[in-house]
Amino acid sequence: MPAPAGRRQRIRQATLEEIHAAARKLLVEQGSAAVTISAVAREVGMSGPALYHYFAGHDELVGAVTAGFLRELTTAMERARDDLADRPLDDRVLAVCRAMRGWATAHPAEFGWIFARPIAAPNRRPESARHQAALRFEGVLLDLTVELWRTRPFPAPDPADLPASLREQVAAYSAGIDGRLPPGAAHVFLSCWIRLYGLLCMEVLHQLDFAYTDLEPVYEEHLHDLAATLGLTYLAAD
Amino acid sequence: MPAPAGRRQRIRQATLEEIHAAARKLLVEQGSAAVTISAVAREVGMSGPALYHYFAGHDELVGAVTAGFLRELTTAMERARDDLADRPLDDRVLAVCRAMRGWATAHPAEFGWIFARPIAAPNRRPESARHQAALRFEGVLLDLTVELWRTRPFPAPDPADLPASLREQVAAYSAGIDGRLPPGAAHVFLSCWIRLYGLLCMEVLHQLDFAYTDLEPVYEEHLHDLAATLGLTYLAAD
DNA sequence: TATGTTTCCTTACGACCTCTAAGTAATCTA
DNA sequence: TAGATTACTTAGAGGTCGTAAGGAAACATA
Secondary structure, three states: OOOOOOHHHHHHHHHHHHHHHHHHHHHHHHOHHHOOHHHHHHHHOOOHHHHHHOOOOHHHHHHHHHHHHHHHHHHHHHHHHHHOOOOOHHHHHHHHHHHHHHHHHHOHHHHHHHHOOOOOHHHHOOOOHHHHHHHHHHHHHHHHHHHHHHHOOOOOOOHHHOOHHHHHHHHHHHHHOOOOOOHHHHHHHHHHHHHHHHHHHHHHOOOOOOOOOOOHHHHHHHHHHHHHHHOOOOOOOO | OOOOOOHHHHHHHHHHHHHHHHHHHHHHHHOHHHOOHHHHHHHHOOOHHHHHHOOOOHHHHHHHHHHHHHHHHHHHHHHHHHHOOOOOHHHHHHHHHHHHHHHHHHOHHHHHHHHOOOOOHHHHOOOOHHHHHHHHHHHHHHHHHHHHHHHOOOOOOOHHHOOHHHHHHHHHHHHHOOOOOOHHHHHHHHHHHHHHHHHHHHHHOOOOOOOOOOOHHHHHHHHHHHHHHHOOOOOOOO
16 A cells, blocks of 8 residues: 555666676676676576666666676775775875775676776767766776865976877866866876776786786885875875 | 699688688677677688687687787787897887887777687687787797896896785796896886786777877877886887 | 556567587598 | 598577567556
């Protein structure tokens, strides 16, 4: 008799979560190729075509699941930041960077989907969950860097010293983030981002297995460098 | 009547090349998922199962084709090096790095297969063509760095200053390359490698599209930094 | 409460894929 | 010339994606 207004909604939501969990389980346990519409449906106990009531097709399923991973990664970074809300900015930046690698290495298969998977057309639309999640992800470190720049500006090159093509690109990026970082500072931020995130990509893609078995100290060394670049005090992890 | 001894062999070789070309065409024109046994067979004009006389299965086909890409990339780098055989080492190193990016950006789909594809078990065996090709690839810049180290050593940290875990890993790597670079120098080499190759990975995986439209100047800036690190004279590209 | 609509899920199906099996024809070897 | 090897064929089992058509349950509303 009560029949809450959103009963159907709640059930649908629960089913969606079950589907996400099933897809993730298949990905982690059996690899990317095992995440098929059929297998996921089987896992949640319904028969194939039923999944088309939740996703338009395989690409959309993958996109939605990947967006979920990205949100989880972002949340881990935000939590690391907020757990240290009363500590100096220096510590918060380092904690967020470490949280990023922590999540990535704890969930390599999921992280692989985040960045090493061709983004199908529907997930490229700006309003797609995939794209929204990417924006929020990029925002975490950007926001911290903006805060740093405002309270304690780090050394940044004069844009006039950059080659023309690069100057234009960082200017465009700077404008795209509403000028919260001027072009020179944006250039420094992007350089740091490339080093950190690039290292993580290579680690998860096993591109460094030929030389390293454990990249934690390498990552810490990068963090140390980056701290120096940004004028942050580097504090070793616990 | 002449029937040269290796007639069958030659035909087989030609067919293999045709298969490689067909697979590549499908990859470039229609993406990774289009490279199926059936589609490739169709492309070369034979019916499905015939391909199993050339490859044990889909994974082996992908591995063989990828090895071919890697050989082509390596050859491009070696050629850049040899074309400048009489120029100073500084120029040759830069040329090889630029050739690497040149090939990667000219053949993004192929480069994607080289590094952003799970390497199936059979292609991980040390004697597999995939693995052999990887060794030769890694050798190009390593050899140049060794030559540089011998003729004009660059600044390298004292391994004693590195954290224990990192020290052990670079020592192991140094031993693995027959000590041609001592641990400190190996550490510098690997750091440079990570920055260059990492940037390339991110570019090809579209991880930097949010900020850049053309990464050529960014790559050049990295080369400039690396040249400074290695004590090389940076000469702008033609 | 009764009726119509929406939602969820089913089975059936066509088209495609991988890979095995079995058979044929051509080529090489001895 | 006889046998072994190689290269291919078709047939087929079992898997996939995605569409179509239909039933049953839950909801909204008169």
